[in-house]
Amino acid sequence: MTVRTVIRMGHPTLRRQAEPYPLELIGSDDFNELIEDMRETLDATGGIGLAAPQIDVGFRIAVIEIEQTATRYGEIEHTPFNVYINPEITVLEDEAAGYWEGCLSVPGMMGYVERPQHIRVDYIDRDGNPAALEAHGFLATVFQHEFDHLDGILYVDRIEDMSRFSYEEEFVQFHSG
Secondary structure (H helix, E strand, O other): OOOOOOOOOOOHHHHOOOEOOOHHHOOOHHHHHHHHHHHHHHHHHOOOEEEHHHHOOOEOEEEEEEOOEEEOOEEEOOEEEEEEEEEEEEEEEEEEEEEEEEEOOEEEEEEEEEEEEEEEEEEEOOOOOEEEEEEEHHHHHHHHHHHHHHHOOOHHHHOOOHHHEEEHHHHHHHHOO
């Protein structure tokens, strides 16, 4: 398996609507290789989520894995590695909260984005089965951030106050207090 290059803001693939993944290809050698490459790339970059368009693959697939740890977001609940194929989000409650987001495709930058904090995710799992889950708080934000990539949207598009867009070093110095 291979650690793939994460493409950066400015690359046209990041601004395209990704295609639905053909369900008949789930379980194929190419599919399994893509998922393992995404997992290795996620691990190698230290990210918590990765969408296929970020490695220049135009399909609606994302992977998420969060180790339980204390971060600037507080204590983050462990979320085991999972694959989300052709996911759809339904907002269950409109109440929003904001987090300073970063992105592997926008390295070195942070931006404050508000998003709904209670969602349902409907998706196809890596075995080809329909699945659903509810997410709250920071995890809801993670899903929305990753799945935005499938629609050609970057978190920077959702920043309402550009004075809250910063380099990581300046975020730590001036905004993380």
